[in-house]
Amino acid sequence: MKKKSVSSSLSRRQFLKGFGSGVAGSVALNKIASALPLQKTLEKAANDANRTPLNLSVNGKTYRLSVEPNRTLAEVIREDLQLTGTKVVCNHGECGACTVLLDGEAVYSCHILALDAEGKSVTTIEGLLGGEELHPLQKAFVKKDGIQCGFCTPGQIMAAQALLLKNPRPAKEDVLEGMSGNLCRCGAYPKIIESVLEAAKTD
């Protein structure tokens, strides 16, 4: 069997701990799935009348939606609002690519039901922009090249934003801790660290 370094796996779990609603969400999902026979679930899903109304505040704008209760926040952001900057990589709360802010806290949007975001303020990567102008944090990622393929980048930036909101002057150790819930398969980590530290300097 393989073992992950103790500190890293701990930190991932600690990162997850912050998301009470995310965990509760997945429990709720299981309950719904097991409470109804499959065919009925499908009929309900296909039937608009069985959707639940949702007022969702995303990037300062309130959307009046009607969604199936089992849909995740990531799905609604990407499919209903067509804000495709938020990415889904693992869809299991393991990689951080779908990170958005919920009332200023970083959450994995693949791991939280859309309905659970009602009454809260959601910020996605698009919400950091001022018109077409990049946020200073986004500028720092370009300047320090905290990017390779770019697919995990929105999640990385949102995790960094949550970190900087809490701790505007993080030490390198704080950055490692704050960013440890976001995987980058290209391995751009050294420049991601530099980007966050740069943003902390200029912000």
Place this chain on the structure above:
Amino acid sequence: MADSKIIKSKYFFEEDFTEELAEVSANKYADWNKKELKVVGKPVSRVDGYDKVSGSAVFTFDVILPNMAHAKTLRCPHPHAKIKRINTKKAEKIPGVLGILTYENAPKISWYGKSFLFDPHLRYEGDEVAFVAAENERIAEQALKLIEVDYEILPFVTDAAEAMKKDAPKLYDDGNIRGGKPSVYERGDIDKGFEEASAVAEQTYKTQVEIHNPTEPHCSVVNWDGDYLTIWDSTQGVFSVRDRVADVLKLPASRVRVIKKYMGGAFGAKLEAGKYTVMAALLARKIGRPVRIALDRREMNLSVGNRPDSVQKLKGGATKDGRLTALYQYSYGAAGAHPAGAGCSWALRTMYLCPNVKTEEYTVYINAGRARPFRAPGHVQGFFALEALIDELAEKIGMDPLEFRIKNHTDRDQVFDAPYTSKLLLDAYRVAAEAIGWKNRPQPAGSDAGPLKRGIGMSSQIWWGGGGPPAYATLKLNRDGSVRIIAGSQDIGTGTYTILAQVASEVLEIPMEKVEVLLGDTAVAPYCGSSGGSTTAPSVSPAVRDAAEQMKAKLLSGAAAHLNVSESQLVYRNGVIHTKGKNKKSMTIREIARKMGERVLVTTGKREANPDGYAINSFGVQFAEVEVDTETGKVSVKKIVAAYDIGRVLNPKTLENQIHGGIIQGLGFALFEERIIDRNTGKVLTTNLHDYKLPTVKDTPQIDIRIVSKGDSKISNTGVKGVGEPAMIPTPAAIGNAVYNAIGKRIKSLPITPDKVLTALQS
């Protein structure tokens, strides 16, 4: 100007020769002098940075078309089975299901040589059984659950050593060994070589299966307009996908357009057309709607490639004064259920001077997902074993491992008996050894007091990555003096958009903002090869320089005509053309363009031929410093020093990033990553990103990069060698040797997990 000819071009792409006819440029340009360059070689920020940080970059995964349907694939839950009966009726009745394909209703399309797009003989857990399109993904997923399949469960084998045995369950009628025999390479006289040796080391090393796990899943969005098919694909090779799809669907290539603007990683797993792309095209045609198919993480870990494992029995001999006399390798690796390369002997054949070499390699079929090229295929595995053996031999003859490597340095390729165009490995050894503090490493191995034991290890590296023709780039001049480069290459996250813009900006002496780059569209771009083999920058950047230089010549010609002077009287400086001497007259690019009315100037640049009689290779070395906790068995990589001869650096910022990435992937391979199959059930246990362990930001070591090369003018007009794969090759080997240096025990199989370290410490 604009001279060209057609040649037979042959160069290494991944682990094999690629051979094609290519139209090449015969234009000669002055070598770039690094000191005079204004844009090339500078740490320019990525031109696509805005798109990637703002969320506005549209990846294939993000493409949304009107009336688009969503597809999902039913995959075999068994490692080996045959479909006895399949019934899709219940699934078809679900509201929102649009169509289902199985082997019963899909055309019989040949795939993987001996198999089919839909094959009732299922050879691994994850093999494709059915393909469903529905109004949304969730409905498609529910439909999968209602497809009834009766499987005939067959005996399976998921281990290469077991599969090689005579009585093993067979994947194919002619047995589990690909080609029925080993691939053999031999030079000199191996027996004589071992007779000459005063020290012999013999050891078996093993490496694990690694999964690419790019962040963006394998995905396609397909759309038909009558008989015209457009495919947005997450791919490293738009032309390779176009040709394969056109071929199997029997369409003219002109009727298939493949587009890839941004792609979320691939590392070799997206070099070929996916079955899912063809299935989506077939079903889209049937239901008359665009279809999107995106694999989920489980499918990514089962079905779309891996780095094959290896068992390498190595034997090496050396004289007392440190001369290698013989190197022998017997190895086998699992291709998975379908043909793929699992060889790993190039390291041993090419890295060090050795007259007597023999390798025997078996590629074996097992009931698991098929291998694909993965960043430096064969080399990452081969170097882990070779470099351990070299260290063991050095210890046997009592020589410093670095000195031993220097002693066996060669300036000639021994397989093809040709000199290298350039090889600055000795410089790389020198600067890197100094930077890591090689002299201060613990001696003897394991002598650090502990319990945290420090160690330093090294590994050399060789790769091809010289690229070659055919590669073409079109340059269009707009009326306002801005330009657009159009090339059928791809930016896979390495910065290709940026470096190509830099080359045009340099030649035409115009700001980066005036250069746009369009890549990855077979309908509009001239051909370039797939982005793999570390060939993109070395193949495509010279074509862009050729196009830009031709454009410059046209501008001079235009200015001469307008100003009524001969071209010899004109000077091109900072994008402005002046007459020489007093009473200067001048024209800007914009003015020339505007004088030409609507006639837009277009040039097409071509990669020149590689030089005859030379081998083109990149070289490098990495030194790793590790800390091993002898109480927990945990290995931490503290520092990596990487020194490279990779020709000219076009952009140090993106180059550093790419080398960082290679090192971190190498670190993951060395310490964490492993596909694990339960031998009792034949099922993969590591199908998500929690069980399959990737390095995190916290595992990042300090990284010190030294580039010892300048442009290699023998190769091309830009003098570039690729760095993508070289960056990863030496990392696991250097870490392995550093762990030995720290604890005095050798871990002979990857990944080096705490349990292996503790077991070794107690032995």
